[in-house]
Amino acid sequence: MVRIEDLTFGYGADGFRLRVPEFSLEDGARVAVVGPSGSGKTTLLNLIAGILTPETGRIDVAGSEISRLSDAARRRFRASQIGFVFQDFALLEYLSARQNIYYPYRITPALTLDVEARDRAEALAAACGIGDKLDRHPSALSQGEQQRVAICRALVTQPKLILSDEATGNLDPESKARILDLLFDRAAEAGAAVLAVTHDHELLPRFERVLDFAQFREGAGS
Template identity: 40%
Template sequence: MAIVGASGSGKSTLLGLLAGLDVPSTGSVKIDGVDIFKLDEDGRAALRKQKLGFVFQSFQLLGHLTALENVMLPLELRGDQFSGSQAREKAEQMLGRVGLSSRLTHYPKFLSGGEQQRVALARAFVTEPPLLFADEPTGSLDAVTGAAVMELMFSLNRERGSTLVLVTHDPKVAELCDRVLTIAAGQLI
C-alpha cells in the first residue's frame, strides 16, 4: 500500500504513528489486535522487534558498523533465535540477495547512496517481518538508482510475503502498489 500526498501533508507522521514511533494525541493503532499505545515504550519496542521492519529515506545506518554488522543488528536484538554465527550467515545471505556480497566489511561512508539503501533494505527484510514500513525509500536517490531500489524492494516483498506500507510523493512508485491512500493536511482523503 502506498500513502501519497504533498510534502508536509502528514505522510511520514502517519507512518511514525503506525510504527509506534510517535504517540497520537487521540485514537489508537492496532497491530494483530494489540493497541500499541496501551503498551509502554518497552512494549512497543518489543512489538517492533518481532513484527516490524522499517526503511528510512536517509538510510539510518550506524556509521561505526559495517554493512554486515548493520544487517546483523536486528537479528542480534531479537536474540531469541539467532546465535552470532546464525545472525552472520543470515545477514550475509541477505546482503548477497541485494547484490552486496563484495561490500560486507564496508562502512556506510564508503558506500554509495544506492548501496546504503540496499543495506537498509537487507536490514529491514532480514528478520522477515510481517509488516514493513518504508518512508520515501527513494527520496534521496537519483532516478535510475531509485528505480532499481524500488524494483528490489518489491521483489523482496513478494519473496518474503511481508505487508508493505510505503510513503511516497512519486506517482510512479504508488502505481506499483495494490492500494493507494491519499493524505492532505493530516486527513485521509
C-alpha cells in the same frame, strides 16, 4: 495487519496536527502513500511503528494494540514484527554494513542470529548489489549504498509489516525497479504487507492502492 481508529497526534499546541478517523492495511497488501511535504506521511509510519504514540485513538498492528505497549515492549515488537526503511537510513557509523544489517538481532533477545539469518543477510546484500561492501562502514558508502543497507536491515528478520519512507529516493531508475521488486518479492514470501511513502509517481502503478495523505492533515505544519 494494521487498523487505526480515531487517531489524533500533534507537535505542540499550535503546530502540526494529524487526524486519521480510520485506516486499515490488509495482510499482504501493497499500499503507496503520497501527499505534499509536511502532510504527515512520515509521522504516520512512526506512529504505526510505535516510535511515536498518539494523543488519542487506537493503533493495532498484527493483532497487538501497539499504541498501549510500554516503550520497551514497542521496541521489541518493532524489531521482531516490523521492517522499517527510514528516510535518513538511521545507520550506525561505528558498525559495518554487515553489522548494521544484523542490528535487529543485537537489540531483540527474541531474535536469534543463527546461520539461516546470516545467510539471509548475505543473500539480501547480494540481491541489492552490495555483497562486496559489507565490511565497510556507512561513511565509506554512497547514499545509494547506505540506502540498500537500510533495506537489507528492514527485510532480514522477515517481518510481517514493511514500512518504507522513500526507500528508493536516492537510486537510479534501474535500481529503483530492482529494489522495489526485492521489497515485493520478500514481502510475498513472508506474507507481509507493504506501506510505502513515495514522491515518485512513476512507481505508483506497482502498488495495489494509493493513499493520498493530504486528507489527514489539520492546521499548519512543516
